[in-house]
Structure formats: structure tokens, C-alpha cells
Amino acid sequence: MTSPRRLSESELHALVDGELAPAEKADAEAAIATSPAEAAVVRELRELNSSIQARYTYKLKEPLTPVLESGLKRFRPPFRMRFARVATPIAAALALMAAGVAGYALQGRYATEPVQHEPPFVVTALAAHTTYVPEVRHAVEVKADEAHLIRWLTKRIGAEVRAPVLSDHGWKLMGGRLLPDHGLSAAQFMYEDHSGRRLTLYMRKELGLENTSFRFFERDGFGSFYWIDRPLAYALSGRLSREELMTLANVVYAKLETQIPKADQSPK
Amino acid sequence: MREEGNGLASRQQAVAAEIPRLRRYARALLGDDGEAEDLIQDTLERALARLQQWREGDNPRKWLFSILHNLHIDHLRRKSRRPPHVGLELLGTDQSSPSADAAGGDIDVALRHLSTEQREVVLLVGLEGLSYAETAEVLDIPVGTVMSRLARGRERLRTLMDYEGGGDRNGRTSLRRVK
Incomplete structure (x- = not known):
């Protein structure tokens, strides 16, 4: 430690960027301690960062x-691959993106009259x-721990329904209920997180509309990502940030994908 | 082996989680929100197309930043059609002698005076906190090149930001430049 050597320029950068091994670092620090000019450079580099x-x-x-959201929506390759015959995936993706962007842009301008009509x-x-x-007290009709919940709703909906497990994302299934929806029966599953926020996954049989990618609908501060994956139409709703809801919608979609056996893919 | 669907879902999440950082980097790199969003949009699209190829356990950040980098180069090449390769070093670079006036104390303005290649390195290391080795991988260049671009880029920034003001000019300028 008698006369510390001067450091090279790249050593000074490496020191600032945490690239030196502990011994080298100690060595470099000892060196700059005796050289105000080098110490100043290190300070400046840190300040720069x-x-x-x-x-x-x-x-x-x-x-x-x-635009970014529509990009994110398209992070769903299995969906596209399964329905590839509807159109070429790229054309479909572009059309969806164009529709999404146009719809969104117009929505901004005519906030009360969205151009892209949401399905009922x-x-x-x-x-x-x-x-x-x-x-x-009555958030759900049948609690999650009752074994017949899924069986019952599947029977009433007329298609196999599932309530994906979201506990690894912090959402606990509370249970579900049966609801009327324009002459059809619908199922609603409710989830709750540790802070008491609630999320519902709604599903009913889809008879008319084609499969869609995720779309977003919002009213009075509540948001819903919805999609159709025949035979069912789904809506995931909550008072969450759009980003958070989107992430969860992706999770739900992927879980449904792996949980539901798709043997009976044909409509009806 | 995990279920395919779950694997994809977790990859999607991993990608989604990187979006804020990608946007920050793209904005700093390009100096323009619109262009940055375009680049991110393309990056997501390409990542989507390759999601299946991405091996679980690979660092998503490195992977996404290298996709972004490659697309950025494509964009630049398209912009300066001919000659396709020359000009990268010069694009966005004001070679006239830099002065503090040029940046007005705004690091964002100062960064525009760097070459694209210097800016990439300065930002990947200084903003994103990538190691030299990671930066080299993302940009597909040797580590030595990372270091020399970093040194040159930062040197220019220090001048632009007028850091030498305050007296110790000798100390600063006498620094040995090491290859």
C-alpha cells in the first residue's frame, strides 16, 4: 500500500459498474483514495448513471x-393455433389489432358511444x-368447498365449466352462483384476495358469436376482459387496474386451456 | 415437465413483467415516445412469435432486450437504406464539438449526441444495470467492445453535461485512455 498505482480508465468504469471482484475492488478503492482526480471521475460517472x-x-x-395492450393481447399462441383455420393467424391478428386500435381511438372521442359494440x-x-x-354474507350461492359446485354449474350451463385455481396469484376461490342471461344460464365464480378485493369469472354458452381474442369493457370503474372460446363465452371482471386484470385474464385463459379437455370442440 | 399451457402462461407473464423496463430503455435510446412505442410493439410481436422457442429458465430480460436490439438495427437500416451497414455509428450523432449548451443540462438531450452504439451500451449498463457480459450478449459484440464504447460514450456525456466545470480539468483530461 505504499504508492498505489493509477487506475486505467476502464478500471474506473468497472468500479462504478460493479464489475470488479472483491479484491480488485478493494485495490481500486485504495487507489482512488489517494487520487482526488480519479475519485472525481468515479463520482461523475456515478452521477451520470x-x-x-x-x-x-x-x-x-x-x-x-x-397499441401495446393489443400487442399483449396477442400473447396467446395456443388460442391462435387452435383456430388457425378461421383465417391466417397473421391476418386475424392484424384485423384484431386494427379493430382494437380504431375502436379505442374512437372510443376516446365518443366516450359514451363506443363504436365497437360489446356483446350483451x-x-x-x-x-x-x-x-x-x-x-x-351472500356473495356466493354455493361455496367453493362444496364438491358439487362445478358439477351443478356444468349441468345447468350445458357445457363443461371450470373454476381455475388462482391461489398462486393471490386469489382464492370463494364459490359460485347460477344466473340468468337472456334465456340462457350463466355461471359466476367469485375470487377474493388477501386485501378483500374481488374478482368474478363469468361464463355462459355461446351460440352465435365466433371465437375472439381478449377484449376490454369498462363501466363505472369496473373493468372486464372478455373472450369467446366456444362453446363458452367468458368475462373476467373486477375493479383492478387494466394491466392487472389483463394479466389475470391471461392466467385464467391458460389454466382453462390446460384444465378443460377439449375433446368436444364442436359447437353444441 | 410442466404442462405446456402453464409454461406459456408463465412465459407470457415473464414477458409482460419486462414491458415497463423495455419501454424505459426504448424511450431513452430513441429519444421519442412514439418511436419507442413502435419499437416495443414490434418487440412484443416478435417475442410472441418466438415464445415457444424461449427456454424456460432463460433470463427473459436479456432475451427481450436482444430482440429489441435486433429490431432497432433493422429499423435503422430501413431508415438509412443505403449503404445498409455504414452510418450506424453516425446516426443521431452530432460530431461538431460538443458543449454544455448543446445539452442544456438535460441528460436526454446529451444522449442524442452519442452514436447509437455508444448510447446502447451506456443505457444497458447505466440504466438497466446489465453487466458487461450481459450487455455483450444482448448486443452480440465482444466484452472489450462494450467497455470501449462505454468509455467513449460516457466521456462524451461528461463533456456535454459540463461535469468538468469546477476546476479539476487537469485531473480529468490527464486520464490515460486505455485501449
């Missing part, structure tokens, strides 16, 4: 743009969500 970080941190919190089931689903979510 922190001003870069400070300058762009705001981007981490920015909400996703519609999502309106019903959201209405059912807002009706039952505030319930303390």
Missing part, C-alpha cells in the same frame, strides 16, 4: 398505450359482478 436513471424512471409507471353477455357479466361483489 443516477441522472440517467432519474430521467427515465417515469416510463416505468406510464400506463400502457392501446359482458354487460350482463359486469352487472352481475357489481351486484354480488359487495355482498358480505
